[in-house]
Amino acid sequence: xxxxxxxxxxxxxxxxxxxxxxxxxxxxxxxxxxxxxxxxxxxxxxxxxxxxxxxxxxxxxxxxxxxxxxxxxxxxxxxxxxxxxxxxxxxxxxxxxxxxxxxxxxxxxxxxxxxxxxxxxxxxxxxxxxxxxxxxxxxxxxxxxxxxxxxxxxxxxxxxxxxxxxxxxxxxxxxxxxxxxxxxxxxxxxxxxxxxxxxxxxxxxxxxxxxxxxxxxxxxxxxxxxxxxxxxxxxxxxxxxxxxxxxxxxxxxxxxxxxxxxxxxxxxxxxxxxxxxxxxxxxxxxxxxxxxxxxxxxxxxxxxxxxxxxxxxxxxx
Numbered sequence: 415x416x417x418x419x420x421x422x423x424x425x426x427x428x429x430x431x432x433x434x435x436x437x438x439x440x441x442x443x444x445x446x447x448x449x450x451x452x453x454x455x456x457x458x459x460x461x462x463x464x465x466x467x468x469x470x471x472x473x474x475x476x477x478x479x480x481x482x483x484x485x486x487x488x489x490x491x492x493x494x495x496x497x498x499x500x501x502x503x504x505x506x507x508x509x510x511x512x513x514x515x516x517x518x519x520x521x522x523x524x525x526x527x528x529x530x531x532x533x534x535x536x537x538x539x540x541x542x543x544x545x546x547x548x549x550x551x552x553x554x555x556x557x558x559x560x561x562x563x564x565x566x567x568x569x570x571x572x573x574x575x576x577x578x579x580x581x582x583x584x585x586x587x588x589x590x591x592x593x594x595x596x597x598x599x600x601x602x603x604x605x606x607x608x609x610x611x612x613x614x615x616x617x618x619x620x621x622x623x624x625x626x627x628x629x630x631x632x633x634x635x636x637x638x639x640x641x642x643x644x645x646x647x648x649x650x651x652x653x654x655x656x657x658x659x660x661x662x663x664x665x666x667x668x669x670x671x672x673x674x675x676x677x678x679x680x681x682x683x684x685x686x687x688x689x690x691x692x693x694x695x696x697x698x699x700x701x702x703x704x705x706x707x708x709x710x711x712x713x714x715x716x717x718x719x720x721x722x723x724x725x726x727x728x729x730x731x
Contacts, residue, residue, distance in 0.1 A: 420694040423546040425693040444580065461517065468519065469500045478530070496544055500525070502521075503522060527619055534603065535599045541598065542598025545598060548594075607629065613672050632669075639667070
């Protein structure tokens with residue numbers, strides 16, 4: 415696996431992510447929503463809930479998962495280390511939240527479906543959100559939707575500014591932000607097939623019938639999906655599906671994410687980063703990144719954790 419000391423999120427952010435965020439911030443009402451968000455929503459209650467209703471991973475709790483998590487933290491040069499929770503939930507899902515105290519939640523349904531390297535792919539993806547600073551905007555987007563749903567009862571003074579345009583802009587950005595986090599996962603795993611297989615399983619994988627699934631066929635499906643654009647009407651249908659009657663989608667379709675990932679895999683930009691030629695954090699932000707001694711300490715702790723995992727596995731044989 416590759417490690418990228420001092421890497422800046424600007425080195426791998428998808429241009430569509432950057433464009434969508436810029437468009438979102440320019441929508442009338444965004445700044446007022448941001449101020450109201452700070453006033454009415456805090457991340458601490460959710461953190462308290464998770465502490466009371468899930469398992470916090472650590473050296474003696476989900477040690478294998480935690481070991482992979484710490485490797486991803488090291489590889490993406492994230493500091494301080496976020497908190498990792500495992501939630502008892504059959505839904506195959508995970509998410510990253512928090513600004514002052516960032517954390518990742520991974521559901522048991524996802525752990526039961528994926529292999530270890532695929533779980534690590536998901537962890538790297540979620541850490542990509544934290545590395546890119548996505549979590550505050552994700553929380554804002556969720557809050558805007560909740561505020562809009564009760565607009566008649568409790569508007570917080572937002573009745574005139576939570577427009578459909580602002581909501582659409584939030585969702586458009588959220589979908590594009592996933593592309594940046596997919597890149598983070600690829601950087602950590604350094605194996606596009608693992609990342610693409612993970613996407614396939616999240617799209618429709620089954621623990622019972624996974625041997626009957628083919629990544630090559632899923633790649634063909636992705637190509638066929640893009641070929642639908644040759645008919646202009648299909649392009650309209652695709653756009654409508656993202657803002658459809660069942661609610662707006664917060665993630666791109668897996669077949670689209672797979673296409674964007676393949677594009678980047680074959681890019682000069684990706685090859686340069688793998689060679690160590692990438693944008694690094696600036697002097698202004700260096701105090702938020704680990705020092706060389708902290709990186710070395712983290713590596714020692716990861717090695718120690720791996721030895722403990724190996725010891726317990728050998729004892730269990």
